[in-house]
Amino acid sequence: MSRIGKKPVELPGGVSATVSGQTVSVKGPKGTREFTATDDVTIALAENAVTVTPRGTSKRARQQWGMSRTQVANLVDGVTKGFKKEMDITGVGYRAAVQGKVLKLSLGYSHDVDFAIPEGVTITTPKPTEIIVEGIDQQVVGQVAANIREWRKPEPYKGKGIKYRDEFIFRKEGKKK
Incomplete structure (x- = not known):
């Protein structure tokens, strides 16, 4: 189980995110970034937070789970702090x-x-x-x-x-x- 993947990515004030399929687009004060995840994970937007969940129990799905969550967190950090x-x-x-x-x-x-x-x-x-x-x-x-x-x-x-x-x-x- 991915410990980091379980945590939702909180969106601070002034940051908005949109999820369309496997693509997450984050817009903030410094600009806009987007990330396309693999088909091994599901990305959802709920209550001002982005959550990533694996689609199966395979090794690859578990690997992509933590990595995808970290990539989304880096998008949020990039558009807020840089x-x-x-x-x-x-x-x-x-x-x-x-x-x-x-x-x-x-x-x-x-x-x-x-x-x-x-x-x-x-x-x-x-x-x-x-x-x-x-x-x-x-x-x-x-x-x-x-x-x-x-x-x-x-x-x-x-x-x-x-x-x-x-x-x-x-x-x-x-x-x-």
């Missing part, structure tokens, strides 16, 4: 700046890296060594942050590179004489 990834840049001369719809990264290469900011995501740089990626879609925000981090992953000896704010870099000791 999602945010904070990143730090460490290294001498490493910096970032937003110019229009392009994030310019100076990461020690012979050229600057121009990262095109996709639709639905806002990137800000409060300091030259900080990057904040925000949006209403958790998957897109995480993927954009991962794509930025891919340009210069943090290395274990000096810790130089782009890392997530809450990430711990395991540091290694250099070679001895």
Whole structure:
């Protein structure tokens, strides 16, 4: 039995949801998102809450039950609060700046890296060594942050590179004489 799937997803004030078949559409102050569930679960809207129930007792139905409920909860979180990834840049001369719809990264290469900011995501740089990626879609925000981090992953000896704010870099000791 899915413990998380049993809980209904409460809709806060200012958020409305519509269910048509297997598709849930959630509208809130930050925008509109929708999710289409598989045929293994049933989605219902009742009393300002969305409930997800499995259609059978198969393993796949039970797996989809918790996952579908979490996806609907993420829709509600996205249109109310939004999602945010904070990143730090460490290294001498490493910096970032937003110019229009392009994030310019100076990461020690012979050229600057121009990262095109996709639709639905806002990137800000409060300091030259900080990057904040925000949006209403958790998957897109995480993927954009991962794509930025891919340009210069943090290395274990000096810790130089782009890392997530809450990430711990395991540091290694250099070679001895």
